[in-house]
Amino acid sequence: xxxxxxxxxxxxxxxxxxxxxxxxxxxxxxxxxxxxxxxxxxxxxxxxxxxxxxxxxxxxxxxxxxxxxxxxxxxxxxxxxxxxxxxxxxxxxxxxxxxxxxxxxxxxxxxxxxxxxxxxxxxxxxxxxxxxxxxxxxxxxxxxxxxxxxxxxxxxxxxxxxxxxxxxxxxxxxxxxxxxxxxxxxxxxxxxxxxxxxxxxxxxxxxxxxxxxxxxxxxxxxxxxxxxxxxxxxxxxxxxxxxxxxxxxxxxxxxxxxxxxxxxxxxxxxxxxxxxxxxxxxxxxxxxxxxxxxxxxxxxxxxxxxxxxxxxxxxxxxxxxxxxxxxxxxxxxxxxxxxxxxxxxxxxxxxxxxxxxxxxxxxxxxxxxxxxxxxxxxxxxxxxxxxxxxxxxxxxxxxxxxxxxxxxxxxxxxxxxxxxxxxxxxxxxxxxxxxxxxxxxxxxxxxxxxxxxxxxxxxxxxxxxxxxxxxxxxxxxxxxxxxxxxxxxxxxxxxxxxxxxxxxxxxxxxxxxxxxxxxxxxxxxx
Amino acid sequence: xxxxxxxxxxxxxxxxxxxxxxxxxxxxxxxxxxxxxxxxxxxxxxxxxxxxxxxxxxxxxxxxxxxxxxxxxxxxxxxxxxxxxxxxxxxxxxxxxxxxxxxxxxxxxxxxxxxxxxxxxxxxxxxxxxxxxxxxxxxxxxxxxxxxxxxxxxxxxxxxxxxxxxxxxxxxxxxxxxxxxxxxxxxxxxxxxxxxxxxxxxxxxxxxxxxxxxxxxxxxxxxxxxxxxxxxxxxx
Numbered sequence: 008x009x010x011x012x013x014x015x016x017x018x019x020x021x022x023x024x025x026x027x028x029x030x031x032x033x034x035x036x037x038x039x040x041x042x043x044x045x046x047x048x049x050x051x052x053x054x055x056x057x058x059x060x061x062x063x064x065x066x067x068x069x070x071x072x073x074x075x076x077x078x079x080x081x082x083x084x085x086x087x088x089x090x091x092x093x094x095x096x097x098x099x100x101x102x103x104x105x106x107x108x109x110x111x112x113x114x115x116x117x118x119x120x121x122x123x124x125x126x127x128x129x130x131x132x133x134x135x136x137x138x139x140x141x142x143x144x145x146x147x148x149x150x151x152x153x154x155x156x157x158x159x160x161x162x163x164x165x166x167x168x169x170x171x172x173x174x175x176x177x178x179x180x181x182x183x184x185x186x187x188x189x190x191x192x193x194x195x196x197x198x199x200x201x202x203x204x205x206x207x208x209x210x211x212x213x214x215x216x217x218x219x220x221x222x223x224x225x226x227x228x229x230x231x232x233x234x235x236x237x238x239x240x241x242x243x244x245x246x247x248x249x250x251x252x253x254x255x256x257x258x259x260x261x262x263x264x265x266x267x268x269x270x271x272x273x274x275x276x277x278x279x280x281x282x283x284x285x286x287x288x289x290x291x292x293x294x295x296x297x298x299x300x301x302x303x304x305x306x307x308x309x310x311x312x313x314x315x316x317x318x319x320x321x322x323x324x325x326x327x328x329x330x331x332x333x334x335x336x337x338x339x340x341x342x343x344x345x346x347x348x349x350x351x352x353x354x355x356x357x358x359x360x361x362x363x364x365x366x367x368x369x370x371x372x373x374x375x376x377x378x379x380x381x382x383x384x385x386x387x388x389x390x391x392x393x394x395x396x397x398x399x400x401x402x403x404x405x406x407x408x409x410x411x412x413x414x415x416x417x418x419x420x421x422x423x424x425x426x427x428x429x430x431x432x433x434x435x436x437x438x439x440x441x442x443x444x445x446x447x448x449x450x451x452x453x454x455x456x457x458x459x460x461x462x463x464x465x466x467x468x469x470x471x472x473x474x475x476x477x478x479x480x481x482x483x484x485x486x487x488x489x490x491x492x493x494x495x496x497x498x499x500x501x502x503x504x505x506x507x508x509x510x511x512x513x514x515x516x517x518x519x520x521x522x523x524x525x526x527x528x529x530x531x532x533x
Numbered sequence: 534x535x536x537x538x539x540x541x542x543x544x545x546x547x548x549x550x551x552x553x554x555x556x557x558x559x560x561x562x563x564x565x566x567x568x569x570x571x572x573x574x575x576x577x578x579x580x581x582x583x584x585x586x587x588x589x590x591x592x593x594x595x596x597x598x599x600x601x602x603x604x605x606x607x608x609x610x611x612x613x614x615x616x617x618x619x620x621x622x623x624x625x626x627x628x629x630x631x632x633x634x635x636x637x638x639x640x641x642x643x644x645x646x647x648x649x650x651x652x653x654x655x656x657x658x659x660x661x662x663x664x665x666x667x668x669x670x671x672x673x674x675x676x677x678x679x680x681x682x683x684x685x686x687x688x689x690x691x692x693x694x695x696x697x698x699x700x701x702x703x704x705x706x707x708x709x710x711x712x713x714x715x716x717x718x719x720x721x722x723x724x725x726x727x728x729x730x731x732x733x734x735x736x737x738x739x740x741x742x743x744x745x746x747x748x749x750x751x752x753x754x755x756x757x758x759x760x761x762x763x764x765x766x767x768x769x
Contacts, residue, residue, distance in 0.1 A: 011631035015620070018628075022619040022659065099615040099660075103625075105583065105604025106679065108632035267601045270586035 010108035040463035066233035067205035073232035074198030081191030087173040088184040115265030167257035174264035308391030315403030340415035344422025393516040413437035431497035438501040442508035449511040541590035565729035566718035573738035574718035582609035612688040618661035633679040666697040726759040
């Protein structure tokens with residue numbers, strides 16, 4: 008039925024495994040990863056207990072998770088209605104699949120199944136890994152696996168919606184598809200507010216009107232979807248069956264609508280490939296602006312900061328993403344500040360910074376824009392030492408996000424009532440943010456190949472970027488214990504972060520100097 | 534066998550990329566598409582290959598209009614020949630052979646084709662390690678293996694060294710010798726003049742002239758070469 012397509016998938020997988028096996032370092036990483044998962048599974052199995060109720064998320068949190076899922080589904084359907092789908096993984100797919108010897112309908116069904124199972128299994132694997140690595144042992148393996156399977160089924164269902172809604176849109180039902188997407192987004196937003204409202208009801212110092220609204224809202228939305236998720240985690244099959252049904256219906260719809268649509272699939276895929284290329288090069292939604300006066304161009308490595316600023320100024324997409332992130336982050340900071348008004352200043356810092364930094368580590372682990380810059384003559388023609396150039400590059404890439412992160416921590420401290428400590432906490436937060444990015448860049452320079460961007464390569468990068476948080480946090484704890492002064496502890500943390508960041512950049516520069524840009528660019532493309 | 538394109542029109546929003554294009558290519562014939570950037574060469578080839586849906590027009594082979602699933606009959610080799618990074622050159626041929634449901638013995642023919650194109654030693658080279666020339670040759674070999682009847686080459690000379698360009702000229706001539714109808718877009722007017730049986734000159738999506746060099750010369754007596762005729766037509 009699928010012609011030569013299964014052969015293609017099997018060969019690609021086999022050659023990928025061969026490429027891993029051929030490299031001793033990669034083999035070692037995969038073996039280590041396998042042992043780690045096996046060992047953690049063993050530990051979890053021994054530590055498992057049957058009283059799942061203790062570890063289940065609260066109804067409000069589960070409702071927020073349901074809201075997030077609907078937001079994910081709504082944005083996927085909305086994007087599909089606008090033609091933003093990527094049915095093909097590679098450009099070669101788009102040209103070679105016409106030679107697979109199958110009808111367009113069968114090909115579209117293959118693309119649907121490949122997308123569904125490829126993404127959901129990858130998601131399950133990632134979730135199991137991170138759950139094993141970070142979820143407390145008392146959670147037990149059964150809950151971890153239940154969460155992973157449920158998340159996998161949810162990903163399966165959302166992924167399954169993409170292609171049929173795209174096909175519906177190109178067949179003249181665009182308005183209907185957009186309408187469905189907007190309903191999903193609205194319901195998702197309403198449900199997603201359940202957990203913040205739950206927190207707000209327990210806050211001290213919140214205006215009475217807001218607290219009353221939060222209480223009412225919490226009562227309205229916190230029961231149905233949340234309980235459905237909670238019951239699914241304890242073995243109720245209703246939600247899993249519902250998600251499987253959605254996937255099956257979407258796949259059936261794909262089959263029905265999948266005849267003679269190759270040109271539309273090709274056009275959509277080409278658009279997405281080209282957009283991804285532009286994003287990778289930092290050219291998102293470029294608009295024409297006035298040319299900056301040459302007199303303002305700095306000299307030496309600082310020109311990298313100037314170039315970064317120009318790219319940002321001409322990318323409206325980046326500004327929107329940054330503005331939305333800043334609004335969400337500052338909102339969370341204000342809420343936390345209110346919630347922690349009675350806590351001591353050190354607890355206020357610890358409540359917000361480490362979790363956010365750990366979350367950011369995921370982003371820093373997948374940040375590969377340096378390969379693009381190092382591969383260009385502009386980089387090597389720039390003045391200053393390689394260390395100084397890398398330093399400027401990391402500052403350029405992180406200055407805006409670090410400022411937002413630092414502002415969030417500072418605002419939280421201010422709302423909680425700590426004016427002086429907020430300044431030192433902001434400086435420490437900015438330093439930590441930059442340090443983690445610098446470490447992320449070092450790890451990428453050490454492991455640049457595309458083959459290492461998933462699986463244990465990704466896990467290793469994430470662990471290194473995450474673990475490097477420990478020294479500054481230890482310094483914070485030690486100085487705080489010795490002096491009981493949050494300002495001093497934050498200052499010591501900032502100094503440690505700057506030291507670790509500079510050390511990472513020095514190592515990265517030494518490594519880059521060893522091979523040069525061309526060698527690095529080749530390794531990154533492997 | 535002949536490929537016939539009639540009244541092909543493709544619009545992107547308000548912009549008409551290809552406007553009422555008509556031409557025909559016979560079996561074993563090489564037709565060149567020449568024209569400035571944005572003339573509609575690539576868009577035309579993508580429409581013929583079935584990658585873009587034309588707004589108007591028909592594409593027929595031997596008088597039969599081809600609608601969908603034309604990959605068995607028409608192959609497009611893009612300016613940047615897309616191959617799978619983690620598939621060997623041999624596996625690309627195997628994929629095409631399986632897709633075309635070739636009978637027993639295709640392996641020997643695939644080996645023969647790889648040897649003919651100087652790729653025998655590169656049989657197990659991964660796509661990511663292959664040069665542009667190697668990738669082009671592998672795709673042409675796959676086309677011959679599957680006995681595709683029409684081959685569309687989009688700017689095949691770009692990025693090839695002189696040796697690669699010479700080899701490509703021989704390969705294209707081999708395709709024609711095997712009875713395949715070939716359409717090649719190029720910016721190299723001298724190559725078009727020396728290689729192509731006929732040329733179509735495109736400008737702003739419209740075919741402004743077509744025919745053999747002698748026919749074009751007859752209608753543009755001032756042009757001593759195809760290059761002179763091209764500039765005369767596209768800059769006037």
